[in-house]
Amino acid sequence: MTDFTTISIDQLTELAIHWGTSGFWAAVTLVVGWTLAGWAERAVGGGLARVKVADAMLRGFFASLVRWGLLTVTGIAVLERLGVQTASLVTIVGAAGLAIGLALQGTLSNLAAGVMLLLFRPFRVGDSIEAGALAGKVGQVSLFHTQLVTGDNIQVVTPNSVVWSASIRNMTYFPTRKVDIAVPLSYDAPVDATIATLRALLAADPRIAAEPAPAVVLTKFAEKAVDVVVSVWVPVGDIGTIRSDLIAAIWRECKVGPSA
Template structure:
C-alpha cells in the first residue's frame, strides 16, 4: 500500500505541477500548426494571382512561411515548460551561420535562382546566351538552369553564374532583324543592285513589310562596295530566313550580272627596265 500511495502521490504531483503546462503546450502546438497551414495557403493563393511569380517560387515561399511559424510554435511550446529559448535561439543561430558558410556557394545559387524566377529575364523555351554559354532553356530550378545547345547537348548551369552575367535573350521579342552583308564590284551599278536585292527580298513571305526592308552602302572595301541588307521577321524565322536569303541573293546577283568580287591585290615589280604590274 505504501508503494501505491507513493506512486499516486508522484502522479498527483506531476499532474498538478505540469498538467496545465502540457495542456497549454498542446493547445499552442495545435493553434500554431493551424496558423502555419493557413498562412501557407494565403501566401500560395496571393502569389498565384501574380503572373510574374513562377510556380516553383510559390511553393518555396509558402513552405518558408509555414515552417517559419512552426519553428516559433515549437519555441513557444518549449518555453511553456520553462526551457530557456534564448539559449536555443543562439545555438540555432550559430549552427545556421556555420551551415551558411559551409554551403556558401549553394546558398548563392539558391538566392540567384529566386531572383531568376522572380524577375524572369528568360523562361523555358527561350534561346539565351550568358556566362559564355548559349542554348535553349529547358528548365529553371532554384539551384540550376538546364540548357540545350543547337546540336542538342545538355548544359547544366549554376544559377549564380547566370545571375552574375549579362544575359542575351534572343527569344524575348516577337521580331528580330536579319542583317546580311553583300559585296559588289566597283564597276557595278549600286542602284541596280539595290533594286534587285529588294525585289528578291519581297518574294519571301517571312520578310516583314513594316518596318520595310532596307539596303544601304555600309562601306568601301579593298575590292568591293559593301552593302548591308536589313530585314525584319518573326524571331522563330530568323535563321531560316537568313540562310535562304543568303543563297537567294547570291543567285539573283549572278542572274543580274552583278559580280561579288573576291579580294585582289596589284603587285608592282620595279626593275632596271621599268616597272610591271601583276594582279594577284
C-alpha cells in the first residue's frame, strides 16, 4: 500500500511538472503571439500609410488580416505546447468540415463581405453612408465588421454581411449635393420682387455652385401661401451651415410667411 501511494505521488508530481512546464510555455507563447499580432497590425497600418495608393480602408483591412493570421498561428503553437497533435486536429477538423462550415457560416459570410467591400469600394473611411437602417460616418472596415460613428457620436459596430447586403447610400461620394429650401410666400407679397430678392441672395453667396445654376421655382398653391422652392448645389461638408444661413437671410430680407 505504501509503495502504491509512493508511486502515485511520484506520477502525480511528474505530471504536475510536465503540465506546469507546458502550461507555462503555452502562456508565454500566447502572450508573445498576442503582442506580436498587435505590433504587426500597427506596423502594417503605419507602413501602408506611407503608400499613397493605400487609403484608410485598405490599411485597416490588411492590418486586421495580418493580426488574425498571426493569432491563428499563435493558437496552433499554443496547442502544440500543450501536447495536442495538430496533425490529428487538422484531420478531425477536416472530417467535421460540414459541421464547422455551418457553425461558421455567419463569420465566413462576414469575411466574404469584407473582401467584397474592399474590392468594389462602395465607400471609404470617412464617408457618410446609409446602409439599410444604419447611418453614420465610416470609421473602420476590418475582416469581419464595419464601424460607423453616428451624428451624435455613438459608435455602431455591424457585421460586414449586413452592410454588403443592404442598399448603400453614400452621402459624400460626390463633392456637391442639392439642397432644397421650401419658402412659403404670402398671397399678399409681391411675387416678382420676392423672387428677384431670392435670386440675388443666391448669386451673392460664393459657396453656392454656379453650375448647376440655382433655381427659384413656384411649386403649388397652398391654403395660405404659394409654395416656393429654392434649389442650390453646395459642397457636401457645408450643407448644414449654408442651409441655416440661407434660411436666416431669406427670413431677414424677404419677410416671407403664410397669410394671416
